[in-house]
Amino acid sequence: MNGPEIHVEFAPELRLFLPNGRRRDGAAQVATDGVSTLGHVVESLGVPLTEAGPLLVDGREVPVSYVPVGGESVSVRPVPRPQRVPGAPLRFLLDVHLGTLARRLRLLGVDTAYESTDIGDPALAALSAAERRVMLSRDRGLLRRRELWAGAYVYSTRPEDQLRDVLDRFRPELRPWTRCTACNGLLKEATKEEVAGQLEGGTRATYDVFAQCTECGRAYWKGAHHEQLVAIVERAVAFRSAMDG
Template sequence: MNNEKKFILTKELGRLAKWLRIFGFDSVYFNSSKVSSLKILALRENRIVLTRSHWFEKEKHIKVIMLESEHLTEQLRQIIIKLALKIDEFAMFSRCTVCNTLLEQTPKEKIKDKIPEDVYNSQNVFNVCPQCKRAYWQGTHLDNVARVIEEIRDRK
């Protein structure tokens, strides 16, 4: 599992937080303007701050990565290169993209009423977030993830 690095992302990086979670990285999305609270959380949980905000440029007490680009694939590439991260296919899709909680594999019978009938009939493996109860399964989003990974690798 991609648990050696933990991140906290400032409010302008919600999309990036979702993608880091897709890749299995523990990524807190801090949707608040309270910089002091973010710094306390980063220190307490040993998280790396990812930001585009210049509020953090001279920060000495926490690790900060200033992202240069507004584009998702460029941001991912910068983080992967700077921290020498590996995208672990076994860690992918292990976290809830909404709340960052680790997912739990769940028998399909337990969630039959919470998913579309065609999905129930076509899929056998389901993961559920124990926190927000969102259900996940393999779908066409795998193609999108593969495309993003390819874009990251092509431009290294």
């Protein structure tokens, strides 16, 4: 038998997670059982807890462990921005579907691990916890896993918008041109002789300034695509600066 009901209302930013029939008004009547926590109720309606901010019951803030009582009115707010991740340096982990975003974050000097193969949700969640990295994903099931250190849903499918969203939500420190876009290792200055084995004849004759990854050894220079990369960096830095006022 169903118990007394509570009224749950979601902020507009969270309604995309709800079933189609509930997206317009963002509200639901939910039966209580005296056991299920409010966190469980929120996730059962489709919203990952990584995206839920303050939970208000009849106007007072409660933790996700709160067990609601029939007749109460619940308001689920979005995560406040900027979002602070306590207890560890801000580092990210991206799943197999976010390779372009991973490369752009690394281009900006943000510590970003990325799995180029599908290692499965349990392994990703365990890696997030082991290395204390914020899991970025569009996989709602992955973001519901309890093992995660922290997580965030990536709302857009466009890399430019994805990058802006991450910069707005977490406000990471940017140190462009300091990380390898291939493996996330730190870059160091390198002589032409040190990277000669990776250079073709035209490159060897044309360029004199190089960097090299301290982890994988990959060489970098200002090649044909450098202007495109500069544009990405300049837009991101300007956006980040504007947020800081």
